[in-house]
Amino acid sequence: MNWEDIFNTTRLGEEDKSSTTGLARNEFQRDYDRIIFSSPFRRLQNKTQVLPFPNSDYVRNRLTHSLEAGSAGRSLGTIVGNAIIKKHLILKKQEISAHDFGAVIGAACIAHDIGNPPFGHAGEEAISYFFKENEGNSLLRNLTKEQLADLQNFEGNAAGFRLLANSLPAQTSLKGGLGLTYLSYATFTKYPKTSLPNLKDSGIAFLKKYGVFQTEIETFKQIADTLKMHPFGGHKNVWKRHPCIFG
Numbered sequence: 001m002n003w004e005d006i007f008n009t010t011r012l013g014e015e016d017k018s019s020t021t022g023l024a025r026n027e028f029q030r031d032y033d034r035i036i037f038s039s040p041f042r043r044l045q046n047k048t049q050v051l052p053f054p055n056s057d058y059v060r061n062r063l064t065h066s067l068e069a070g071s072a073g074r075s076l077g078t079i080v081g082n083a084i085i086k087k088h089l090i091l092k093k094q095e096i097s098a099h100d101f102g103a104v105i106g107a108a109c110i111a112h113d114i115g116n117p118p119f120g121h122a123g124e125e126a127i128s129y130f131f132k133e134n135e136g137n138s139l140l141r142n143l144t145k146e147q148l149a150d151l152q153n154f155e156g157n158a159a160g161f162r163l164l165a166n167s168l169p170a171q172t173s174l175k176g177g178l179g180l181t182y183l184s185y186a187t188f189t190k191y192p193k194t195s196l197p198n199l200k201d202s203g204i205a206f207l208k209k210y211g212v213f214q215t216e217i218e219t220f221k222q223i224a225d226t227l228k229m230h231p232f233g234g235h236k237n238v239w240k241r242h243p244c245i246f247g
Contacts (some may be wrong), residue, residue, distance in 0.1 A: 003088060006243060007096050008183060012165060012219070015175020028103035031184040032070070035111050038178055040163045041066070047118050048055040063114045073109030078102030079246055080246060104244060107180070108187040115160025137150045147196035150213050158212040164188065165219050181225045186242040189220070192229065193238040206241050207232075 005059040009027040011017065025033070030187070035041050044063035081101025107221045117123030130136045131182045140148060165177040166183060169180060186192075191211035193199070199207040223229075229239045 002228065003091055004094055005226075006183070007100065008181070008226055009184050010226060011176070011179050012182060012185065013109075013167070013174060013179045020070050025099060026103060027109055027181050028100055028184060029116040031178075031180045032103055032197060033108065034170065035107055035114075035164075040114050041111070043104060044113060047116065062116065066110050066113050070106045070110030072101055074102045074106030075104030076102075076246065077244075092187045095107070095181055095194065101244070104181070104183055105186050105246065107184045108244075111160065111164060111188055112181075112190075113156070113160070116156035117154075117159070118158070120156075121179070124154050124156055128152055136152075144214070146194065146196050146214050149198075153195055153198075153210075155191075155195070155210050157189070157209055158195075158213045158216075160209055161185070161189055161220070162213055162216055165216055182226050183242075183244065185220075185223050186229060187226050187244040190241070192220070192224070194230075197235055199235070199236070199238070207238070207244075 006208040011027075011104045023229060041063075044066055045061055069212065078098045078101060081098035082100070083108060085096070085098060086223060103187060117127060119126070125202070128151070131140065131154075133146075136151070140151070143151075167177050169174055189211040191209040194212050194214065196212045202207075202208075211232055220239075224239050229242055232238045232240045
């Protein structure tokens with residue numbers, strides 16, 4: 001494992017630009033800020049975390065939950081980063097600090113729910129049901145079995161990666177969505193695989209869901225190749241998790 005590959009600061013869509021590390025913010029703090037100021041992140045304020053019957057006028061939403069997760073992730077990442085740096089002194093020579101760990105994990109944590117539909121898992125099931133039943137049949141013509149699996153087994157994690165990494169032509173001519181570092185995208189992707197093959201029954205935690213739609217396969221391959229994320233188990237479009245994914 002080469003830590004220089006793991007902590008690559010290349011940005012999606014900005015591969016030809018040099019890093020600004022050493023200024024007021026490191027590259028991963030910039031990722032954190034780009035997510036905070038994005039429209040998909042702001043929309044989390046309208047998504048409930050649960051469906052409670054509160055005793056007050058306060059209703060918990062996913063925006064609050066995501067900010068709390070980001071804070072916890074930043075602290076835990078810094079603690080673990082300190083331990084890793086003590087064990088692998090080469091990181092000091094590469095000028096990687098514990099705060100780099102904290103920033104990138106914090107960024108992944110604040111974004112972790114960004115692709116979830118309203119009502120969470122119930123929302124995912126409703127979208128999947130729509131495309132499995134007659135109502136959605138007219139929209140499924142000429143799709144591959146992989147594209148069909150994306151819709152009939154809708155996954156908020158894959159929707160999150162699409163929101164972060166995909167640019168709509170109507171909005172901008174720039175590529176790369178929010179233009180985060182490859183490392184932040186890899187750390188965000190807890191389930192580095194496509195909807196097929198279906199490996200839910202493997203007993204392995206990171207194979208029970210998927211995190212990449214068919215539309216973003218080439219983008220994720222580019223990230224995985226650069227960060228030396230190796231294929232897993234001989235399966236097509238299934239990769240080992242990045243080591244910055246702690247849980």
